[in-house]
Amino acid sequence: SLSHSPVFQAALSWLNTEAVGLSLELEGLTIEGVDAGQAAAKFDLTLELRETSEGLAGSLDYATALFDRETIERYLGYLQRLLKAMVENDSQEVSQIGLLDEGERAQLLESWNETKAAYPDASTIHGLFEAQVRRTPEAIAVEHEGRQVSYAELNARANRVAHALIGLGVGPDARVGLCVERSVELVVGLLGILKAGGGYVPLDPSYPQDRLAYMLEDSAPVAVLTQGLVREQLGMLSVPVLDLDGPQEDAEHDPQVTGLEPHHLAYVIYTSGSTGRPKGVMNEHRGVVNRLWWAQQTYRLDASDRVLQKTPFGFDVSVWELFWPLLAGARLVMARPEGHKDPAYLAATIEQAGITTLHFVPSMLQLFLDQVEAGRC
Template structure:
């Protein structure tokens, strides 16, 4: 029963689409919906699409990015991080998140072990921004279902860190399952607070953009501050948030009590 009944979960999903395709379809449906909120900065779906298209074009033209290349991101949590993730995916590459607080030795190890074509940090993003309008805003999609989507490195607590790869098919399957189960509409506000070096962050970063929802991006280190989380949840009317059990316990124990 465990093998044949409980595990009877096969679902036929389209085999010719990626998460980028799902995002582009949502852009065409809700171009003026707010996609990203980071403090005072807001991007609509159209703006996020255009900026990530421009970044993809920048990467291809300046670094000859090809399908399945690995591109690092070393940015604090912000709207730039979101643009970078989608720009990398649209270029055909996979993103490799790197925490800005990592020691240089670990950063160098990831760059060498992953054979990164480049790493998008603040300096690199500024180079792109200074010439952003010279790159086309038109859609770019160079990935397919078997292309790599991201590579997240383990902590290395039992040895050297290891890069764990996931392709568009795996990510696509996970996101469509979540949407079929949760049935999220375009009136929701997600909170993105999980550090992007953890695998659980991936659905937080991508799922909102295939549903027409908004992604509220927490400040760097904001995920550790209960008072800040309360404030941003209230201010931005967050409706969907993910906690690991330990963090949820701390949040409920230390948060202010509601009256509803």
């Protein structure tokens, strides 16, 4: 913040002089000095102390651009408790003096840790999706550039992919690469991998080939799902490749994977690699279900909602965009590939598709709102 004092931020001033008051008496008139206070803070914090006949007196000046009154009053409480403890025992170490009052201690140790909440901890992501399919089989689940797929059709297509993957040896904690552009097939592939018991590894076809090659080598997938349009991005592969644009298995029933539990792998998302090589972060079903359940309890979706999926599926925000609406009976509207880079397109899509819910990180939201077209949303 530019409000910080540039050279140093905190000052302690000891006034080793007695406070002298101004008093002047004239016939019929008494004049007394008035403390006008500090008009402006010179530094972030300035503690001014002086000794009086009654003890220590002082004041704490602060920059209002950096601190509010409540924070400063809390700081003064810390100082008072520190001084009191020093008077009571001048041989104790300062580091051993407790600064928090009972209310603050209870807040830190108890109130802020009362986070346990009930959620379907025995469920998997795809298990909750299948339950929604049974509730609203004919409702539209996914929409992409004029194409609509019902919950029943989406489930059947994902099941065909799942059975094919099981035939290739995919099971609990097995990793399956997924290199697909944003489309209905992306959702089919994600659900198919989860239904087979595997964890998906997003391989964004817009990534450089060397990054994709590293992710494939590091994650060691059992198989890879892709589309004909982006297959060449992956180069030569030593594992089976399944083309989502091609024909699939005939089996459409929900697969029952033996031993699959909520603690098994759901996906592996790689970091940006800005501080070195990208690192794969593994997440389990139960963690994702917990997050999605919280979202549904806090910002409830229903069949009337339309959620825009715009985040590349190599980023964790995509997880909430993709699965949350499908567990709540809402409609998932897929933006076109690379559409997330075009604020005008996003604004038009939000308006035309009747989007009710979307997810932005603050920096991206500000960029979006800066566009003229955003005013229509």
